[in-house]
Amino acid sequence: MATSMDQAAGWGMVGLAGAIFSYYTIWVIILPFVDVNQNIHKFFPPRMYAIAGPLIAGVVALVLIGSFVKYSTFKSKQKKSKTQ
Known part of the structure; x- marks a missing residue:
């Protein structure tokens, strides 16, 4: 029973990752070639956030990893020093 639940969770995560990848790909690669007057632009934030979001997430991840390494x-x- 646990295996089917794990499988469902795995497929859910794969599906979510695929949806996020598709959305980001359309936003960054395809949308610049679509006319600004088209209605599809209302479903996407400004392109500045396509770079700022992952950049901020990367910096936060590096800080967390560095903090963990320093703590360890x-x-x-x-x-x-206590054992010696």
């Missing part, structure tokens, strides 16, 4: 290193050094 600090804890490791602290543990070694």
